[in-house]
Amino acid sequence: xxDVQLHANRTVxxxxxxxxxxxxHRGYAYAADRILEAVVTFIRPDATRRxxxxxxxxxxxxxVERYEPRRRMAADARPLxxxxxxxxxxxxxxxxxxxxxxxxxxxxxxxxxLSSRMSTRLGELAVDRxxxxxxxxxxxxxxxxxxxxxxxxxxxxxxxxxQWQVESGDAPDHGARFKAxxxxxxxxxxxxKAVGAPPTD
Numbered sequence: 001x002x003d004v005q006l007h008a009n010r011t012v013x014x015x016x017x018x019x020x021x022x023x024x025h026r027g028y029a030y031a032a033d034r035i036l037e038a039v040v041t042f043i044r045p046d047a048t049r050r051x052x053x054x055x056x057x058x059x060x061x062x063x064v065e066r067y068e069p070r071r072r073m074a075a076d077a078r079p080l081x082x083x084x085x086x087x088x089x090x091x092x093x094x095x096x097x098x099x100x101x102x103x104x105x106x107x108x109x110x111x112x113x114l115s116s117r118m119s120t121r122l123g124e125l126a127v128d129r130x131x132x133x134x135x136x137x138x139x140x141x142x143x144x145x146x147x148x149x150x151x152x153x154x155x156x157x158x159x160x161x162x163q164w165q166v167e168s169g170d171a172p173d174h175g176a177r178f179k180a181x182x183x184x185x186x187x188x189x190x191x192x193k194a195v196g197a198p199p200t201d
Contacts, residue, residue: 003021004024005021006029008027014039014043032170039055092109095156098153102157118140123139125172134167140155143155154187161181165177
């Protein structure tokens with residue numbers, strides 16, 4: 001391997017060019033050692049097919065989108081209507097209350113955004129690549145407007161557990177620590193409602 005190039009292409013996340021250049025999604029810069037070891041295995045020319053398959057599956061478990069969130073579309077960038085501003089303010093108060101109740105008030109304040117672009121997710125925590133800190137929590141606008149407040153707060157709390165992971169120095173995944181913390185705060189470790197398609201978060 002002669003060089004490394006970072007990119008944001010989600011079609012081919014990791015590849016090795018004929019000239020020996022490793023092209024890798026920049027989100028993997030925040031991955032744990034076991035994921036980076038999988039990268040090495042995946043690009044090794046002498047790796048067995050089985051080893052490469054295991055490595056590829058490990059790479060697919062790492063949520064690169066949390067470190068390289070999609071650019072906000074125009075629909076998300078439009079000014080909020082008064083009712084939406086009140087709703088966001090209520091969600092921010094819920095974040096503060098849930099923070100005090102379940103995390104001892106230790107989580108940082110993050111902006112909360114309503115997203116019209118989510119089709120398979122109820123919510124998403126975005127992480128600032130430059131600092132590694134939680135940047136915002138986006139919630140599916142349809143979910144917030146359509147479903148009950150309890151379900152919306154469960155989604156918010158789900159993303160707050162990811163925020164807790166990030167602020168604890170971990171990658172925001174759905175591994176054992178996430179599941180244990182989710183149960184501790186009283187939510188199931190996965191979303192319960194489909195939005196257009198089975199959710200991944």
